[in-house]
Amino acid sequence: MAPKLTFLLVTLSLQCLLALASDPDPIQDFCIPNPELSSIVKAARLGVPPCKNSTEATTDDFVFSGMKTAGNFSETGLATIPVNPKNFPGLNTQGMSFVRADYKAGAINPPHFHPRATEITFVLEGSVYSGFVDSNNRLFARILQQGEAMVFPRGLVHFQMNVGDKSATVFGNFNSQNPGNQKIPTAIFGSGIDNELLQKAFGLSPEQIVTMRRRFDPKKLVKA
Numbered sequence: 001m002a003p004k005l006t007f008l009l010v011t012l013s014l015q016c017l018l019a020l021a022s023d024p025d026p027i028q029d030f031c032i033p034n035p036e037l038s039s040i041v042k043a044a045r046l047g048v049p050p051c052k053n054s055t056e057a058t059t060d061d062f063v064f065s066g067m068k069t070a071g072n073f074s075e076t077g078l079a080t081i082p083v084n085p086k087n088f089p090g091l092n093t094q095g096m097s098f099v100r101a102d103y104k105a106g107a108i109n110p111p112h113f114h115p116r117a118t119e120i121t122f123v124l125e126g127s128v129y130s131g132f133v134d135s136n137n138r139l140f141a142r143i144l145q146q147g148e149a150m151v152f153p154r155g156l157v158h159f160q161m162n163v164g165d166k167s168a169t170v171f172g173n174f175n176s177q178n179p180g181n182q183k184i185p186t187a188i189f190g191s192g193i194d195n196e197l198l199q200k201a202f203g204l205s206p207e208q209i210v211t212m213r214r215r216f217d218p219k220k221l222v223k224a
């Protein structure tokens with residue numbers, strides 16, 4: 001192949017990779033969502049700008065005060081406060097978001113992944129077993145101590161468990177304002193996939209499948 005053509009192809013494919021690698025670049029300093037609009041689609045249809053006029057933005061739009069303390073703990077001992085443009089307008093179009101997570105002793109964040117973001121997890125307090133599995137099913141995991149951080153590459157399954165005897169607090173930072181969160185147990189057993197397929201996939205009996213579906217049905221509506 002001619003060197004020029006090769007160069008062109010390589011450049012083009014690199015550009016594709018870059019274009020797919022993160023949220024779109026902002027086209028203005030910031031975009032405080034226009035409160036009168038519920039979505040960009042609606043805004044486009046009405047011909048109204050999706051961002052507030054920048055002269056109406058205030059410092060409050062760029063400060064978030066809602067994570068000084070832990071969120072509400074679930075039955076399993078995990079409390080998360082996701083912070084994104086819905087509760088922190090100044091983040092909109094900046095390609096970032098984050099979460100505060102508090103774990104009671106022994107609590108877990110089950111295996112899950114973020115389809116649109118790499119995550120950096122930072123342990124503010126406690127000892128947290130943290131890890132991910134790559135696409136060759138290789139496990140990368142260890143106990144992180146206070147002050148340590150770990151990266152979970154984009155789209156890879158990862159998890160955490162508080163292995164200390166006190167509560168743990170971690171911050172997760174995402175390179176997308178909308179990372180998405182697909183929890184493996186719920187995606188598999190709580191989404192309504194055909195029982196026969198699940199039995200064959202996991203080598204489980206019909207009764208075991210029903211048990212799993214009950215456990216992970218988000219609405220707890222599955223009958224035996």
Ligand SMILES: *[C@@H]1O[C@H](CO)[C@@H](O)[C@H](O)[C@H]1NC(C)=O
Nearest residue numbers: 049051052053054055056057
């Ligand atoms: C934003 O507000 C300023 C001051 O009120 C005004 O001069 C400007 O035209 C507005 N811009 C847009 C795009 O509406």
Ligand SMILES: *[C@@H]1O[C@H](CO)[C@@H](O)[C@H](O)[C@H]1NC(C)=O
Nearest residue numbers: 066070071072073080081082
């Ligand atoms: C915790 O629950 C209360 C009561 O339902 C609610 O008002 C509050 O917003 C919740 N806090 C968080 C961080 O979700």
